[in-house]
Amino acid sequence: EAAVTQSPRSKVAVTGGKVTLSCHQTNNHDYMYWYRQDTGHGLRLIHYSYVADSTEKGDIPDGYKASRPSQENFSLILELASLSQTAVYFCASSDLTGASQNTLYFGAGTRLSVL
Amino acid sequence: GQGVEQPDNLMSVEGTFARVNCTYSTSGFNGLSWYQQREGHAPVFLSYVVLDGLKDSGHFSTFLSRSNGYSYLLLTELQIKDSASYLCAVRDRGSALGRLHFGAGTQLIVIP
Numbered sequence: 001e002a003a004v005t006q007s008p009r010s011k012v013a014v015t016g017g018k019v020t021l022s023c024h025q026t027n028n029h030d031y032m033y034w035y036r037q038d039t040g041h042g043l044r045l046i047h048y049s050y051v052a053d054s055t056e057k058g059d060i061p062d063g064y065k066a067s068r069p070s071q072e073n074f075s076l077i078l079e080l081a082s083l084s085q086t087a088v089y090f091c092a093s094s095d096l097t098g099a100s101q102n103t104l105y106f107g108a109g110t111r112l113s114v115l
Numbered sequence: 116g117q118g119v120e121q122p123d124n125l126m127s128v129e130g131t132f133a134r135v136n137c138t139y140s141t142s143g144f145n146g147l148s149w150y151q152q153r154e155g156h157a158p159v160f161l162s163y164v165v166l167d168g169l170k171d172s173g174h175f176s177t178f179l180s181r182s183n184g185y186s187y188l189l190l191t192e193l194q195i196k197d198s199a200s201y202l203c204a205v206r207d208r209g210s211a212l213g214r215l216h217f218g219a220g221t222q223l224i225v226i227p
Contacts, residue, residue, distance in 0.1 A: 104148075
């Protein structure tokens with residue numbers, strides 16, 4: 001009963017193409033996040049959201065857009081995919097306050113390869 | 116600047132212990148978390164601390180010193196299955212919402 005579900009699990013895209021990664025959570029959490037992870041590197045925050053219809057830029061937002069149409073859904077959009085965007089992408093959710101804010105629940109990840 | 120630093124690798128013997136270190140520098144401090152990530156899987160939450168001292172949670176214990184910008188995760192009675200990457204994450208006060216900054220992770224290898 002995965003509470004954070006990502007789709008697709010893997011994706012091969014062509015340079016310059018459009019890619020949409022989807023995330024759905026059933027935790028009833030307010031916060032949602034998109035991170036990317038590169039081999040040998042930590043998780044880097046791309047975009048996040050604390051309420052539906054609103055998104056915030058993270059540490060590395062360039063080349064990415066995000067959409068939060070509802071509390072449950074959060075998408076990451078690559079309008080013009082580039083080779084440098086090859087990575088594993090994780091979606092996560094968390095509650096709004098206190099210790100819960102620091103407890104992130106991650107999806108299984110999407111492995112994106114841009115060729 | 117802001118950063119979370121961890122050693123790349125750590126090796127320990129089954130049945131003993133391992134201490135995974137984390138140092139950080141952020142705009143204010145609003146909590147530190149530890150996550151375990153197995154190869155090919157998502158990170159899983161282990162522990163959260165916001166006050167100084169040692170928090171004993173059995174197999175995993177967490178220490179924090181805010182004045183030194185330092186934390187460690189202590190794993191006792193190591194098992195082979197504890198082999199994984201351990202990620203330190205710090206939430207700052209730089210924005211109203213606070214961002215969670217992750218270290219690159221420490222790869223722990225437990226050997227027989």
